[in-house]
Amino acid sequence: xxxxxxxxxxxxxxxxxxxxxxxxxxxxxxxxxxxxxxxxxxxxxxxxxxxxxxxxxxxxxxxxxxxxxxxxxxxxxxxxxxxxxxxxxxxxxxxxxxxxxxxxxxxxxxxxxxxxxxxxxxxxxxxxxxxxxxxxxxxxxxxxxxxxxxxxxxxxxxxxxxxxxxxxxxxxxxxxxxxxxxxxxxxxxxxxxxxxxxxxxxxxxxxxxxxxxxxxxxxxxxxxxxxxxxxxxxxxxxxxxxxxxxxxxxxxxxxxxxxxxxxxxxxxxxxxxxxxxxxx
Ligand SMILES: Nc1nc2c(ncn2[C@@H]2O[C@H](COP(=O)(O)OP(=O)(O)O)[C@@H](O)[C@H]2O)c(=O)[nH]1
Ligand SMILES: [Mg+2]
Numbered sequence: 001x002x003x004x005x006x007x008x009x010x011x012x013x014x015x016x017x018x019x020x021x022x023x024x025x026x027x028x029x030x031x032x033x034x035x036x037x038x039x040x041x042x043x044x045x046x047x048x049x050x051x052x053x054x055x056x057x058x059x060x061x062x063x064x065x066x067x068x069x070x071x072x073x074x075x076x077x078x079x080x081x082x083x084x085x086x087x088x089x090x091x092x093x094x095x096x097x098x099x100x101x102x103x104x105x106x107x108x109x110x111x112x113x114x115x116x117x118x119x120x121x122x123x124x125x126x127x128x129x130x131x132x133x134x135x136x137x138x139x140x141x142x143x144x145x146x147x148x149x150x151x152x153x154x155x156x157x158x159x160x161x162x163x164x165x166x167x168x169x170x171x172x173x174x175x176x177x178x179x180x181x182x183x184x185x186x187x188x189x190x191x192x193x194x195x196x197x198x199x200x201x202x203x204x205x206x207x208x209x210x211x212x213x214x215x216x217x218x219x220x221x222x223x224x225x226x227x228x229x230x231x232x233x234x235x236x237x238x239x240x241x242x243x244x245x246x247x248x249x250x251x252x253x254x255x256x257x258x259x260x261x262x263x264x265x266x267x268x269x270x271x272x273x274x275x276x277x278x279x280x
């Protein structure tokens with residue numbers, strides 16, 4: 001039996017592709033924009049969707065969004081979630097190839113592309129990539145459709161880092177400057193559906209271009225980078241630790257409780273030991 005494919009064409013809605021490194025918050029953003037909280041199943045649950053965030057999904061997936069902050073939209077928005085770039089498990093070229101294959105399988109060339117959201121974890125201490133890494137630059141109509149979305153500001157300690165100063169620093173990087181120069185935008189998320197829609201509204205306001213432009217650009221990029229790209233040792237180690245630190249971060253409250261309990265137990269045992277010694 002031939003594999004069943006879902007053809008997304010120019011009547012399906014506006015496609016927005018999410019790119020960025022693993023753990024930057026792409027899947028989480030989709031949950032937030034759809035007001036879907038995986039921990040609270042009383043909220044509206046989209047069909048065939050379980051928890052999106054927190055796991056590294058190796059496959060490209062798309063989510064159809066019919067509502068904007070609770071109000072039904074005339075035309076659906078299709079958010080395309082991609083596996084993380086700069087990953088310890090696959091090279092960027094492999095990830096772009098997977099995206100290319102998915103677009104080839106699922107979308108016709110005249111499907112409407114709204115643009116790209118490029119995610120950056122503001123709490124991760126990573127630097128932004130070089131602009132040449134992104135597809136979309138050879139065509140002006142594509143280049144203006146990039147929004148850099150910085151995430152996890154609630155994890156950046158505001159006592160040690162002034163958020164506004166840090167945001168200005170990010171905006172002055174070569175990557176962000178180039179995005180602005182091409183007509184794109186920078187959006188600092190505050191983890192609310194409203195701020196997620198700020199980034200989406202910017203792209204929706206530009207209308208769409210045929211997806212074929214993007215597909216061609218992606219292919220050129222891959223042809224130009226035909227040399228096999230190896231995952232360096234440093235990237236592998238960094239990936240390893242970013243995964244661990246993400247997991248640790250979510251367990252932090254639990255770890256703190258264990259730590260306090262551990263300290264109390266040790267203190268009590270020591271005291272008991274001293275008392276027993278004194279008595280004997
Ligand atoms: N506190 C906080 N956590 C976030 C934010 N964005 C993402 N996360 C968490 O970071 C982890 C990785 O996010 P995820 O969306 O899976 O990253 P992806 O690999 O880019 O899809 C998940 O546990 C998310 O819940 C944010 O703005 N604030
Ligand atoms: Mg993800």
